[in-house]
Amino acid sequence: MQYKTHFAGGALITLAVLHHTEYVSPEQVVPFAVATLIGSVAPDIDHKNSFISNRLKPFGFLVRRTTTHRGATHSPLIIGLFSLLLFSGLEVTEFSSYAYPIAFGFFVGALSHLLLDMLNPQGVPLLFPIPKAKRFRIAHFRTGGLVERIIFITLVIVTIQFLLNAL
DSSP, X not given: OOHHHHHHHHHHHHHHHHHHOXXXXXXXXXXXXXXXXXXXXXGGGGSTTSHXXXXXXXXXXXXXXXXXXXXXXXXXXXXHHHHHHHXXXXXXXXXXXXXXXXXXXXXXXXXXXXXXXXXXXTOBOTTTTSTTOOXXXXXXXXXXXXXXXXXXXXXXXXXXXXXXXHO
């Protein structure tokens, strides 16, 4: 999927989580939302031409030296460990009151990324780091194709509807 589709999925999941949970206080909404949107594109740091990799070039370069596209960064285990590390790191700073919403938001956004990537033929390695583990996919839609454009438009419309209903 393209970054704009991942952002649209991240925006929708942000609103859905905020609507259905009480764990994010009003002052934590913005950090949670930003972290969710970042998380929604973060797994593609392993791809040279991705939105996130182009903005974090040195970090993207290092990640690409250690994994392949849709490898470790597309693993729930690695996403969970990174989110835990993010939480632990923020807990010892002046931003400790935002540690939970940022780490949780990143985790939720990254999981939305995996779900959308499961619509591609390549799938995602949900059982990484098990060697040669099956890649999971739920559909075979080509990145940038007509179906992805329909998914993107649908995500945007549902997100706008969600926002309008919340007002």
